[in-house]
Amino acid sequence: xxxxxxxxxxxxxxxxxxxxxxxxxxxxxxxxxxxxxxxxxxxxxxxxxxxxxxxxxxxxxxxxxxxxxxxxxxxxxxxxxxxxxxxxxxxxxxxxxxxxxxxxxxxxxxxxxxxxxxxxxxxxxxxxxxxxxxxxxxxxxxxxxxxxxxxxxxxxxxxxxxxxxxxxxxxxxxxxxxxxxxxxxxxxxxxxxxxxxxxxxx
Amino acid sequence: xxxxxxxxxxxxxxxxxxxxxxxxxxxxxxxxxxxxxxxxxxxxxxxxxxxxxxxxxxxxxxxxxxxxxxxxxxxxxxxxxxxxxxxxxxxxxxxxxxxxxxxxxxxxxxxxxxxxxxxxxxxxxxxxxxxxxxxxxxxxxxxxxxxxxxxxxxxxxxxxxxxxxxxxxxxxxxxxxxxxxxxxxxxxxxxxxxxxxxxxxxxxxxxxxxxxxxxxxxxxxxxxxxxxxxxxxxxxxxxxxxxxxxxxxxxxxxxxxxxxxxxxxxxxxxxxxxxxxxxxxxxxxxxxxxxxxxxxxxxxxxxxxxxxxxxxxxxxxxxxx
Amino acid sequence: xxxxxxxxxxxxxxxxxxxxxxxxxxxxxxxxxxxxxxxxxxxxxxxxxxxxxxxxxxxxxxxxxxxxxxxxxxxxxxxxxxxxxxxxxxxxxxxxxxxxxxxxxxxxxxxxxxxxxxxxxxxxxxxxxxxxxxxxxxxxxxxxxxxxxxxxxxxxxxxxxxxxxxxxxx
Numbered sequence: 082x083x084x085x086x087x088x089x090x091x092x093x094x095x096x097x098x099x100x101x102x103x104x105x106x107x108x109x110x111x112x113x114x115x116x117x118x119x120x121x122x123x124x125x126x127x128x129x130x131x132x133x134x135x136x137x138x139x140x141x142x143x144x145x146x147x148x149x150x151x152x153x154x155x156x157x158x159x160x161x162x163x164x165x166x167x168x169x170x171x172x173x174x175x176x177x178x179x180x181x182x183x184x185x186x187x188x189x190x191x192x193x194x195x196x197x198x199x200x201x202x203x204x205x206x207x208x209x210x211x212x213x214x215x216x217x218x219x220x221x222x223x224x225x226x227x228x229x230x231x232x233x234x235x236x237x238x239x240x241x242x243x244x245x246x247x248x249x250x251x252x253x254x255x256x257x258x259x260x261x262x263x264x265x266x267x268x269x270x271x272x273x274x275x276x277x278x279x280x281x282x283x
Numbered sequence: 284x285x286x287x288x289x290x291x292x293x294x295x296x297x298x299x300x301x302x303x304x305x306x307x308x309x310x311x312x313x314x315x316x317x318x319x320x321x322x323x324x325x326x327x328x329x330x331x332x333x334x335x336x337x338x339x340x341x342x343x344x345x346x347x348x349x350x351x352x353x354x355x356x357x358x359x360x361x362x363x364x365x366x367x368x369x370x371x372x373x374x375x376x377x378x379x380x381x382x383x384x385x386x387x388x389x390x391x392x393x394x395x396x397x398x399x400x401x402x403x404x405x406x407x408x409x410x411x412x413x414x415x416x417x418x419x420x421x422x423x424x425x426x427x428x429x430x431x432x433x434x435x436x437x438x439x440x441x442x443x444x445x446x447x448x449x450x451x452x453x454x455x456x457x458x459x460x461x462x463x464x465x466x467x468x469x470x471x472x473x474x475x476x477x478x479x480x481x482x483x484x485x486x487x488x489x490x491x492x493x494x495x496x497x498x499x500x501x502x503x504x505x506x507x508x509x510x511x512x513x514x515x516x517x518x519x520x521x522x523x524x525x526x527x528x529x530x531x532x533x534x535x536x537x538x539x540x541x542x543x544x545x546x547x548x549x550x551x552x553x554x555x556x557x558x559x560x561x562x563x564x565x566x567x568x569x570x571x572x573x574x575x576x577x578x579x580x581x582x583x584x585x586x587x588x589x590x591x592x593x594x595x596x597x598x599x600x601x602x603x604x
Numbered sequence: 605x606x607x608x609x610x611x612x613x614x615x616x617x618x619x620x621x622x623x624x625x626x627x628x629x630x631x632x633x634x635x636x637x638x639x640x641x642x643x644x645x646x647x648x649x650x651x652x653x654x655x656x657x658x659x660x661x662x663x664x665x666x667x668x669x670x671x672x673x674x675x676x677x678x679x680x681x682x683x684x685x686x687x688x689x690x691x692x693x694x695x696x697x698x699x700x701x702x703x704x705x706x707x708x709x710x711x712x713x714x715x716x717x718x719x720x721x722x723x724x725x726x727x728x729x730x731x732x733x734x735x736x737x738x739x740x741x742x743x744x745x746x747x748x749x750x751x752x753x754x755x756x757x758x759x760x761x762x763x764x765x766x767x768x769x770x771x772x773x774x
Binding site: 108112113114115116117118119120121122123124125126127129130131134145149152153156157160187188189190191211213216217218219233257258260 | 367368369372379380381382383384385386387388390391392393394395397398402412415416419420423424512513515
């Protein structure tokens with residue numbers, strides 16, 4: 082166990098620092114930017130409209146947001162790989178760092194903290210101290226127990242990781258909007274689809 | 284309580300006169316009935332002050348609650364201190380991250396469009412949905428941008444320093460000009476964030492920006508500040524129609540939001556139409572906004588937003604100014 | 605002095621109401637208290653007229669009721685704060701309009717038992733309105749808030765009451 086974790090930290094220690102500079106650099110110099118509030122407002126309009134459309138069935142809203150995110154994820158990964166030209170990750174630890182310090186940084190200009198690793202290192206959490214989706218949001222009473230406001234992010238990660246042959250479950254375990262201490266997304270790797278033909282290509 | 288109120292016939296007749304004035308103007312009995320019924324359903328203004336401490340906010344079925352501001356308001360505030368709320372966030376433009384990538388926005392926008400497509404049966408329904416999204420945003424932009432622009436320029440910096448307390452201020456001073464300035468400022472910014480959230484912008488405002496009363500003023504607001512906020516530049520032109528009195532046009536040679544959508548069926552500019560209409564509507568300039576693709580040699584995506592004001596706007600304008 | 609405050613939406617519907625009173629400063633006489641919503645709604649017409657005046661405050665303070673009120677802000681040309689717009693048996697009524705024309709209205713009562721007419725301290729009343737305006741903008745920023753719906757948030761309520769304590773009940 083200790084050897085395992087040591088090797089992970091060793092393999093991720095190298096790129097860890099450079100990944101951050103790498104992500105920062107792309108954000109700073111190679112990314113076209115747009116007003117974050119417009120992004121926040123647009124997403125807010127989408128979610129509140131979905132709540133109306135689905136007659137406040139928040140479970141449906143969650144899964145619709147997830148589906149929208151999935152659609153984004155499968156297209157976003159191409160853009161991401163083209164812009165970063167990063168090689169394949171050789172551990173989930175490295176993947177988590179890339180997600181946090183590059184992907185989140187480049188697209189949303191935030192860097193969630195990675196933590197809460199499972200014992201067998203197949204699952205981790207992303208802690209979103211800042212979340213540009215949810216600025217100025219206060220959940221209505223009836224939504225506070227069921228709605229995962231930023232659920233689109235889970236779909237994005239799920240879709241993007243699937244495109245690089247990682248079959249993952251992604252879900253929210255906590256959200257400050259729901260009165261939680263932090264906003265925590267959980268990523269669990271089920272398996273790596275090594276030699277499979279991507280779905281829909283045969 | 285009610286009967287006591289009726290013991291004052293004198294004041295009440297006076298009041299009735301006022302209400303008649305109201306009805307004469309609006310020529311709308313419903314309105315007055317509503318104003319009357321407001322009184323009728325609302326005999327409980329004298330909620331026992333003891334209840335106020337456990338107040339859960341304004342309950343419109345009960346009416347105004349009384350409070351002893353020296354005691355209960357404080358206790359309510361303290362019990363609510365731990366709850367996250369929009370009211371603890373700052374309206375300061377620098378309080379949150381200022382930018383996201385255009386790519387992220389494009390992906391979101393595309394998904395919004397396809398969501399609108401899937402939920403609609405006709406093209407006009409898709410356009411209506413996009414328009415509604417824009418309208419939702421436009422309503423908010425009018426209040427937000429006007430309010431923000433009331434803050435005297437420069438007080439933004441003092442806002443953060445003040446919020447950071449003496450520690451942050453000295454850190455900033457010491458670091459000014461030094462090599463590690465950015466680091467120190469970053470640190471003080473982060474540490475002050477907790478306090479900054481409760482700091483109001485209003486305390487930095489001496490005079491509120493004026494409400495726009497004239498048609499041209501409010502159009503200038505859309506052409507300038509709104510466009511700059513959305514697209515980082517003013518719109519390319521603002522023109523009055525020579526044919527129709529109530530028609531104005533805002534021209535965008537290079538629309539930036541819709542350039543990611545390659546579709547001939549759906550006019551995604553309806554989203555922007557919605558934003559414009561939301562701003563103007565809330566400012567009491569009701570209108571209809573449509574988008575028309577009018578390419579010119581150099582700008583093949585050039586869009587003309589046509590704004591048609593309701594007749595009442597022109598009438599008011601003629602009457603007042 | 606006790607005050608009755610309300611925000612009125614575009615359909616003449618109150619979206620928020622509160623009474624600010626305190627032990628030291630009396631409350632509304634019970635007979636007047638019931639009339640507050642009435643008095644306030646009756647003044648909405650005046651606001652709708654002032655809404656489109658270029659200088660709503662100067663018109664007002666220059667008028668016949670100006671004796672009550674010595675506006676310190678008659679030369680500034682802001683048009684959100686309308687100043688004192690009406691009076692009713694020793695009560696003073698002030699108004700404020702947000703950019704989206706939400707009507708903020710307040711009835712100020714005098715300290716005593718109605719023998720002296722209510723005084724309006726324009727500077728602090730204006731500050732109060734501006735601060736509440738900011739809270740309203742925050743309310744509106746929430747994507748789940750629908751314009752003209754009642755504002756039921758307890759945080760909003762407690763913040764407004766805190767502001768009332770700071771600006772109105774000195």
